Amino acid sequence: MLEDCSRCHCGCCKDGCPIYNTLFEEQVSARGRNLIIRAYLKGVIEADERLVRTVYSCLLCRLDEENCGARIPCAEIYENMRAHLVEKGVGPLPEHEALTASLRNYGNPWMQPKTAREKWIKRSKLPLKEEGEGAKSLYYSGCTFPLDPSIQSVPLAVAKLFRLAGEKFALLGKDEVCCGSTSLRIGERKLFEELRQNNMEKLKQYERVITSCAGCYKTMSQDYPDSDGKPEILHSLQVLRDLLKWGKLKPSETKVRVTYHDPCHLGRHSGMYDIPREIINSIPGVELVEMRNSRELARCCGSGAGVKTANPEVSLEIAKRRVEEACETGAEILLSACPFCEQGLIDATKAMKKKIKVMDIAELLLEACD
Numbered sequence: 001m002l003e004d005c006s007r008c009h010c011g012c013c014k015d016g017c018p019i020y021n022t023l024f025e026e027q028v029s030a031r032g033r034n035l036i037i038r039a040y041l042k043g044v045i046e047a048d049e050r051l052v053r054t055v056y057s058c059l060l061c062r063l064d065e066e067n068c069g070a071r072i073p074c075a076e077i078y079e080n081m082r083a084h085l086v087e088k089g090v091g092p093l094p095e096h097e098a099l100t101a102s103l104r105n106y107g108n109p110w111m112q113p114k115t116a117r118e119k120w121i122k123r124s125k126l127p128l129k130e131e132g133e134g135a136k137s138l139y140y141s142g143c144t145f146p147l148d149p150s151i152q153s154v155p156l157a158v159a160k161l162f163r164l165a166g167e168k169f170a171l172l173g174k175d176e177v178c179c180g181s182t183s184l185r186i187g188e189r190k191l192f193e194e195l196r197q198n199n200m201e202k203l204k205q206y207e208r209v210i211t212s213c214a215g216c217y218k219t220m221s222q223d224y225p226d227s228d229g230k231p232e233i234l235h236s237l238q239v240l241r242d243l244l245k246w247g248k249l250k251p252s253e254t255k256v257r258v259t260y261h262d263p264c265h266l267g268r269h270s271g272m273y274d275i276p277r278e279i280i281n282s283i284p285g286v287e288l289v290e291m292r293n294s295r296e297l298a299r300c301c302g303s304g305a306g307v308k309t310a311n312p313e314v315s316l317e318i319a320k321r322r323v324e325e326a327c328e329t330g331a332e333i334l335l336s337a338c339p340f341c342e343q344g345l346i347d348a349t350k351a352m353k354k355k356i357k358v359m360d361i362a363e364l365l366l367e368a369c370d
């Protein structure tokens, strides 16, 4: 595959690449990175710090694959290359050490005790855990929504919507463990396997697992093997869309102009473009205005694949450009469906002192249904 890239050498992958268009260095474009990896695989260069940093500089957002005529599967190649560097003992980056230690010690990447996962459930003052006993569906809240107070309102909004619609769901609370997405993206495959197995023991007791995190959804639906009793994996948007279709949720008029940021894990990685828009358009009075780059060509928020941990300044610059695009639409609200995107976009709106409000689709839907 990398042979095709070196023969073509077109550089179409640079078009829109968030990392290249921030640093303007050839080695961080897919074309440059592919040439460096090829030289390494041919034994021309060593796995030195420059090579390692180059391999870890990508967001794995897959925008390059939309623009690449040879359809080089760069994200897959870089994920494999990262796993190889970890095996060789030269990856991940030193900046990822705290994250991997946290995953090993606490089962989440945020250095928070396991009990912190229950805070949003307790704060809600609703008998959410008790109500879910014996339920066939599990609501898997993931690590980031429940452990970041600025977005804890999202799992609560989903839980309230499910209650409104009479949808029964169980919660694992402090027994939940990271899906392993972060470890997989930075090449820590052994750690991913430990987390996956730990997780599956709990998940396979249910018929379906619903999550609001685009990263958990992509990982559990695509990176967990289908064997091993894997239940049906759904993003909460899929469930909410069905509840709206069946008339179990009835949003009332909400006059507001919004735009929607496609998370890479939901869009390019999973092909889920229509469902979020169906939900937004189901709320009477809501005007959805698309950004310059949306759906398959949506620009990444800059938070993925360990880049934010290793290089927060670059990540913030990328998020700012996305917020700029959102502001161009004249929208009052920037919607998304992923905790990493929402964190990054909130940080950018604050840094830019922009008035646009970042919200999850579930939060807007709850406001319209409450």
Ligand code: SF4
Binding pocket: 004, 005, 006, 008, 009, 010, 011, 012, 013, 014, 030, 031, 034, 064, 067, 068, 069, 070, 071, 072
């Ligand atoms: S667009 Fe594809 S083939 Fe062309 S340089 Fe980029 S990765 Fe290589």
Ligand code: SF4
Binding pocket: 013, 016, 017, 018, 019, 020, 028, 029, 030, 057, 058, 059, 060, 061, 062, 063, 064, 065, 074, 075, 300
């Ligand atoms: S996956 Fe995204 S960040 Fe990485 S090279 Fe491609 S467009 Fe750039």
